[in-house]
Amino acid sequence: MKKGFFFIIGSMVMVGCSSASTEAPAVEPPVVSNETPAATNETEAVTNETWTDEYGSPMGMDFPLAQPEEFTFHYHARNTYAFNEDWPVFKEMQEITNISLKNTANPVGTNSVEQLLLQAVDRFPSDIYGGDNIASYFMQYGPEGGFLPLNDYWDNLPNFRAFLDDNPDVEAAITAWDGNIYHIPYIQSGGVARTYFMRTDWLDNLGLEVPTTVEELENVLIAFKYDDPNGNGINDEIPYFNDNWMEMMRLVNLWDARCYGMDSYVEKVIPTEDGSVYFAWSTPEFKVGLENLSRWYDMGLIDREIFTKGVASRVEYLPKDIGGMTHEWTPSTSAYNDGVNIDGFKFEVIAPPITATGNQWEEHSRLKVKPDGWAVTPNCSNPEAAFAYMDYIYSDYGRILSNYGVEGLSYDMVDGKPTFNDYVLNNDENVAVNIFLETYIGTQLKHGYWMDYEYEYQWTHEIGRAGVDLYTENDYSVIQMPPLPWNVEQKQVIDNRLPNINMYTNEMVQKWIIGDPSVIDAEWDMYLAELEKLGLSIVLDTYQEAYTSYLEKLEN
Numbered sequence: 412m413k414k415g416f417f418f419i420i421g422s423m424v425m426v427g428c429s430s431a432s433t434e435a436p437a438v439e440p441p442v443v444s445n446e447t448p449a450a451t452n453e454t455e456a457v458t459n460e461t462w463t464d465e466y467g468s469p470m471g472m473d474f475p476l477a478q479p480e481e482f483t484f485h486y487h488a489r490n491t492y493a494f495n496e497d498w499p500v501f502k503e504m505q506e507i508t509n510i511s512l513k514n515t516a517n518p519v520g521t522n523s524v525e526q527l528l529l530q531a532v533d534r535f536p537s538d539i540y541g542g543d544n545i546a547s548y549f550m551q552y553g554p555e556g557g558f559l560p561l562n563d564y565w566d567n568l569p570n571f572r573a574f575l576d577d578n579p580d581v582e583a584a585i586t587a588w589d590g591n592i593y594h595i596p597y598i599q600s601g602g603v604a605r606t607y608f609m610r611t612d613w614l615d616n617l618g619l620e621v622p623t624t625v626e627e628l629e630n631v632l633i634a635f636k637y638d639d640p641n642g643n644g645i646n647d648e649i650p651y652f653n654d655n656w657m658e659m660m661r662l663v664n665l666w667d668a669r670c671y672g673m674d675s676y677v678e679k680v681i682p683t684e685d686g687s688v689y690f691a692w693s694t695p696e697f698k699v700g701l702e703n704l705s706r707w708y709d710m711g712l713i714d715r716e717i718f719t720k721g722v723a724s725r726v727e728y729l730p731k732d733i734g735g736m737t738h739e740w741t742p743s744t745s746a747y748n749d750g751v752n753i754d755g756f757k758f759e760v761i762a763p764p765i766t767a768t769g770n771q772w773e774e775h776s777r778l779k780v781k782p783d784g785w786a787v788t789p790n791c792s793n794p795e796a797a798f799a800y801m802d803y804i805y806s807d808y809g810r811i812l813s814n815y816g817v818e819g820l821s822y823d824m825v826d827g828k829p830t831f832n833d834y835v836l837n838n839d840e841n842v843a844v845n846i847f848l849e850t851y852i853g854t855q856l857k858h859g860y861w862m863d864y865e866y867e868y869q870w871t872h873e874i875g876r877a878g879v880d881l882y883t884e885n886d887y888s889v890i891q892m893p894p895l896p897w898n899v900e901q902k903q904v905i906d907n908r909l910p911n912i913n914m915y916t917n918e919m920v921q922k923w924i925i926g927d928p929s930v931i932d933a934e935w936d937m938y939l940a941e942l943e944k945l946g947l948s949i950v951l952d953t954y955q956e957a958y959t960s961y962l963e964k965l966e967n
């Protein structure tokens with residue numbers, strides 16, 4: 412039987428709210444999935460009743476609850492902030508469900524993972540836990556009784572269950588070694604994330620074309636270095652730069668070598684189409700890439716301060732008119748086209764340069780399943796309601812809430828699509844849209860929700876959008892390592908050995924890039940032997956086990 416109900420949207424106090432953005436968003440796929448509404452079949456009574464909201468989306472419980480319910484919620488994210496009970500999104504959730512969340516995380520904590528692990532000592536006393544980079548702990552402590560398995564509560568999780576049925580890769584990635592699922596993850600959509608950017612107005616100044624091959628790229632970088640593209644008569648240009656030297660390492664892609672398995676600088680193991688895995692930083696191609704990076708560094712084509720600069724390159728080099736090229740996040744980097752006060756400044760997305768062997772790829776990709784999310788503990792007195800609350804975030808309206816916030820406050824409906832308004836786009840805090848939403852509205856949190864890429868596309872500069880379209884249409888993407896379902900022994904091997912291997916490889920490549928390129932060949936065998944001593948084979952065997960079980964789960 413169906414128990415429909417109607418709720419009133421947004422009786423929120425509106426602060427400085429104004430009409431919709433003047434700039435209509437470019438056309439993209441619809442915001443909310445057009446899945447057919449929940450089945451409303453009137454079949455004979457069964458144990459799981461179907462409740463739906465006013466949009467026809469299923470609900471895991473008959474919301475709003477007759478009696479108000481409060482859950483304690485330990486949420487800490489970005490090593491910075493805790494859950495804020497006043498966020499408009501959660502006031503709206505309270506209207507819908509009659510459930511409120513009470514923060515228990517330390518708002519002045521500076522390490523989100525540490526904040527969670529401190530709770531482990533007390534057996535996770537709060538009702539619900541959430542945050543970023545903690546999913547592996549849900550999968551570790553869940554089987555030990557720290558968190559409740561979702562498997563016992565599917566009746567209360569209709570939206571998330573339907574999502575998993577449509578996304579078996581997600582189910583495989585979040586299933587713990589004991590076969591249970593203990594958390595609802597943060598799911599990203601839209602693959603394009605980092606792209607190559609180049610000062611195309613500098614190309615114009617020098618009468619050069621956009622480089623299409625690695626060979627042409629090298630010549631452009633040499634011209635940026637020596638031909639004074641900024642026209643100030645001083646040899647002050649930095650042809651290639653990155654905010655993070657670990658990101659610069661990805662340039663080995665230009666010599667056919669993989670660098671990272673996924674969107675993480677500590678993931679150097681790469682999966683292949685045949686189901687095997689390998690370590691990227693010890694392949695012959697990686698060595699060739701490294702020799703070329705060392706050569707480019709010697710030639711002054713790569714920022715001399717790349718290893719010491721920290722994360723201040725874009726914000727310094729672009730306004731100073733000295734940075735020529737980078738590989739970075741599309742929304743934030745394309746925003747410099749409006750934020751920099753230089754005549755003719757154009758920092759445009761270029762396609763990945765084609766390698767000498769004809770490869771053209773973009774290694775970086777947005778991770779579909781983030782290691783973020785939330786989970787319920789056995790201390791929760793009403794887990795059915797807690798799971799139903801979390802599940803509602805995956806409903807159609809829940810997706811709008813968790814991506815766009817509250818209608819009339821942070822967005823308006825324009826042509827049937829939630830569209831950010833000036834309150835968000837030109838916010839008084841003068842911060843990036845995603846930061847504003849996360850900090851002041853309570854959307855885009857690192858708990859379990861399903862990102863709608865349109866949210867980001869709406870506020871990405873037109874140059875960034877053109878780049879996203881270019882990379883999407885041509886699909887330069889390559890295979891990514893999913894989050895792996897480590898069991899206890901496997902996780903121990905990785906935790907014990909991988910940090911040393913990563914540290915050693917990082918130290919050696921820095922030394923080699925700064926030093927004479929010929930040293931790499933002389934020291935390569937010693938480097939491989941040292942990696943063996945640090946247990947690289949054992950680590951790779953462990954990865955192979957976990958990746959194979961991931962693939963097996965995927966096939967079932």
Ligand code: CA
Nearest residue numbers: 639643645647
């Ligand atoms: Ca100059």
